[in-house]
Structure formats: C-alpha cells, structure tokens
Amino acid sequence: MKFMKKEVLRQLTILAYSDFKGTACHDHWIPYYTFGDCSHSECNSHNLRNLKGINEDYNHEWAKNMSSLLIEIKQRVDTLRSEGRAEMDFNETAKYNAIYKDIISKGKLECPIPVAEKTGRPKKNAAHRLLARLQKYDVETLSFMYDFNIPFDNNLAERDIRMVKLRQKISGCFRGKEGPIVFCRIRSYISTCRKNGQKVMESLVKAIKGEPFIPQTL
Structure with missing residues (x-):
C-alpha cells in the first residue's frame, strides 16, 4: 500500500x-498543535498570502490593513536586530498589539457572519475563518515580535x-x-x-x- x-x-x-x-513555526496544520511540549508560532508568509486573497476576493479593508501591519512589524524587528537589539520595548509591543486587536474588531464589523435562512446556522466563508484564526492565535501570530529568535515565517x-x-x-x-x-x-x-x-x-x-x-x- x-x-x-x-x-x-x-x-x-x-x-x-x-x-x-x-518554538515550532508552522502553517497552522492542526496536528502540529497536538505537540504540547513545545510552543507554537504561526507562519506569517502563509498569513500574508491568505490576507492578500481575502482582500482580492472580498475587497475587505481589514485584510489589507493587517498585511500592512505585519510587514511593518517585521521591518521594525529587522531594524532593531541589525542594531544589536534582542527585543522590542514593552511600550512598542503594546502599541502594535493594540493596533492588531483594533484591526480584528474592525474586521468583524466589516464582514459580519450571515445566517442561513433554511438552517439558521452561521454561513462562514474564508474571510470569517481567517479573521477568527488571527484573533484566537494572536500571540502565535505576533510571536516574532515578542521574541527575536522566532522567525517571521517557516x-x-x-x-x-x-x-x-x-x-x-x-x-x-x-x-x-x-x-x-x-x-x-x-x-x-x-x-x-x-x-x-x-x-x-x-x-x-x-x-x-x-x-x-x-x-x-x-
């Protein structure tokens, strides 16, 4: 066989x-999360591709803003690392984290989940699923910002x-x-x-x- x-x-x-x-940096394949002895980090190259697709398919502003934020944080981390810094200041990480959550909140308003008329169940599309994932795995998505030893992608x-x-x-x-x-x-x-x-x-x-x-x- x-x-x-x-x-x-x-x-x-x-x-x-x-x-x-x-810390395992991966593309959100669920079986990876069954390994509990290690911490996890989301691959942001995959996230950027998915966000680009959401913006092109649904014209959602939140997806475009989230892409810009992730790229901005990566550039900032690269700059700090080139200067010999090992971490980002707490106030700066708090600022980026607040912007991240604000984008998630605005995304929920921009693409509310409709309900199917026949079944009464939520009708989620790719945009809803990605938005929910980014909200649930916010620490894993931004882990490269908190720890410079963690890569931006896999x-x-x-x-x-x-x-x-x-x-x-x-x-x-x-x-x-x-x-x-x-x-x-x-x-x-x-x-x-x-x-x-x-x-x-x-x-x-x-x-x-x-x-x-x-x-x-x-």
Whole structure:
C-alpha cells in the first residue's frame, strides 16, 4: 500500500516535534498543535498570502490593513536586530498589539457572519475563518515580535520539506513506514550540514564512517 503525502507529513511531524522543546513555526496544520511540549508560532508568509486573497476576493479593508501591519512589524524587528537589539520595548509591543486587536474588531464589523435562512446556522466563508484564526492565535501570530529568535515565517522549513514532495512525485511513493523515516533522517542530516557551512559529500562520508557532523549547541 502506497503512503500518500499525509503519511509522510505525519512521519516528519513525529520526527521533528516528538522531543522538541522550543518554538515550532508552522502553517497552522492542526496536528502540529497536538505537540504540547513545545510552543507554537504561526507562519506569517502563509498569513500574508491568505490576507492578500481575502482582500482580492472580498475587497475587505481589514485584510489589507493587517498585511500592512505585519510587514511593518517585521521591518521594525529587522531594524532593531541589525542594531544589536534582542527585543522590542514593552511600550512598542503594546502599541502594535493594540493596533492588531483594533484591526480584528474592525474586521468583524466589516464582514459580519450571515445566517442561513433554511438552517439558521452561521454561513462562514474564508474571510470569517481567517479573521477568527488571527484573533484566537494572536500571540502565535505576533510571536516574532515578542521574541527575536522566532522567525517571521517557516520558509526555511518549507524549503527543507520540498525534497519530500519531489521524492513523492518523481521517485514514487514510499511502500512502508521505514522508508519515510530513513529518508527524513538523511534529508535532515544534509540540511543541518548545509546550514552549518559543511560540505555535504564530506559530511556524508564522515557519517558512513561513524563520525557524523554534530553542530555545537549553546
């Protein structure tokens, strides 16, 4: 039986977060939130794409304003980091947080949830769902502002997982559980070596000899 994309992602998730204690930046795939030993951060590249779609499809001003706010905060964080700062002043984070909540409030007024005539149930569209998510996960969305060690998005992780998709499309799917586990471990090792400026082939040879590259931790 072939293992489809969800099984590969499930194996990746288990490998990545089973013992992880830091902050996981992801695209709001709900299974990620089942790992309670780590904190979570929302990927704002995904949020920006979704906000752009809402603005184009529904012409909602709140979506445009939220996009501008997230970009403004990111630019401010980048500036502070370049100046050697490790965090943003409390008054400044409070200001941005207040603007964020104000946009959410105005968004609710701009796109109230209609009720279906036949069932009497709320009829939520993509704009309503995104607005509710941004309100519920406000801390996770703005975590990069509170902690400069947390990235604005998970683009780096997206690049790392791209090889899994290529493996699925070009080389065929995995036939069992062992294959995805081995593949993910190898790709994880290669990615770690690259991020630490190591030559991949040399690092693979060392791993085969029983002398794998292990990055130093603080």
